[in-house]
Amino acid sequence: MITMPKIGVVGDKDSVLAFKAFGLSVFPAVASDSEASRKIVDKLAREDYGIIFVTEQIAETITETIDRYDRCVLPAIILIPGSTGSLGIGLARIRRNVEKAVGMNILDSF
Amino acid sequence: MELTKLKTRLKTAARGHKLLKDKQDELMRRFIELVRKNNELRKNVEEELINAYKDFLLAASPQSSEFLEEALMFPTKKTYLEVTTQNVMSVLVPKMTFSHESSGAGIFPYGFTNTEGGVDRALTTLCDILPKLLELGEVEKTCNLMTEEIEKTRRRVNALEYMTIPQLKETIKYIKMKLDENERSNLVRLLKVKTMIQR
Numbered sequence: 675m676i677t678m679p680k681i682g683v684v685g686d687k688d689s690v691l692a693f694k695a696f697g698l699s700v701f702p703a704v705a706s707d708s709e710a711s712r713k714i715v716d717k718l719a720r721e722d723y724g725i726i727f728v729t730e731q732i733a734e735t736i737t738e739t740i741d742r743y744d745r746c747v748l749p750a751i752i753l754i755p756g757s758t759g760s761l762g763i764g765l766a767r768i769r770r771n772v773e774k775a776v777g778m779n780i781l782d783s784f
Numbered sequence: 785m786e787l788t789k790l791k792t793r794l795k796t797a798a799r800g801h802k803l804l805k806d807k808q809d810e811l812m813r814r815f816i817e818l819v820r821k822n823n824e825l826r827k828n829v830e831e832e833l834i835n836a837y838k839d840f841l842l843a844a845s846p847q848s849s850e851f852l853e854e855a856l857m858f859p860t861k862k863t864y865l866e867v868t869t870q871n872v873m874s875v876l877v878p879k880m881t882f883s884h885e886s887s888g889a890g891i892f893p894y895g896f897t898n899t900e901g902g903v904d905r906a907l908t909t910l911c912d913i914l915p916k917l918l919e920l921g922e923v924e925k926t927c928n929l930m931t932e933e934i935e936k937t938r939r940r941v942n943a944l945e946y947m948t949i950p951q952l953k954e955t956i957k958y959i960k961m962k963l964d965e966n967e968r969s970n971l972v973r974l975l976k977v978k979t980m981i982q983r
Binding site for chain 1: 812815816819822823826827829830833834836837840841867869876877878880906907910917918920921922924925927928929930931932934935
């Protein structure tokens with residue numbers, strides 16, 4: 675199964691503008707309007723995007739949508755810090771994964 | 785009759801349990817390896833990305849946003865993504881390969897006259913981060929999918945270990961006891977009959 679998916683970036687304008695220079699598809703969203711962000715992510719998922727980068731500021735408002743795509747092989751929704759800095763959601767998600775799989779957090783002890 | 789059936793079921797269950805347990809162990813090993821990588825990669829990428837943002841915003845601030853948008857409007861670089869699925873221990877994970885294509889002019893899609901030098905710097909760093917970012921995407925997705933699978937496998941292993949197998953054993957024991965009991969009573973009856981005849 676070989677597809678030719680695209681890469682999308684969803685985030686506030688300041689954060690995503692720079693990605694445009696690399697030919698990624700950029701979709702500006704605002705953190706205050708979660709409904710619109712959700713629609714964007716859903717739309718991208720339907721349109722065979724392979725990776726969707728979402729800034730943490732946006733992701734914070736649409737956690738349910740993002741969790742929903744965790745189970746699918748594609749798209750991979752990856753959280754990136756926005757221009758105002760990292761909120762630590764991405765790292766928290768890794769930690770949650772570990773706890774879910776192993777039963778305890780083993781990352782911090784190393 | 786029922787006893788033989790149950791015995792075969794127990795054997796299958798034990799075998800299944802062993803296999804699943806092996807699968808779980810292997811999955812866990814890979815997962816831990818991967819998740820460590822994921823953790824490190826993410827920390828790394830976040831840090832660098834934030835730095836790049838800082839550069840970019842700082843450089844972009846003297847210019848109007850429309851202007852900058854215009855400068856970045858037509859990218860010279862294209863990033864292609866190719867996804868194949870790979871089967872790791874019955875988990876379907878995406879395997880992603882990336883290719884860049886730039887049309888000669890380097891990574892800067894604009895002329896140098898109108899933009900700040902800082903923008904160039906920011907874009908260069910971002911360009912360096914990009915492969916890492918994409919790798920992070922692959923690793924993180926794989927981790928996510930593996931988590932689900934591990935949880936599922938663990939549940940199955942536990943169900944077999946603590947429910948199915950003990951229950952089967954219990955039933956087998958019960959039937960065996962019943963059969964033994966039958967046999968004993970039969971024996972006693974025979975003895976009784978014998979003494980009755982002899983008398």
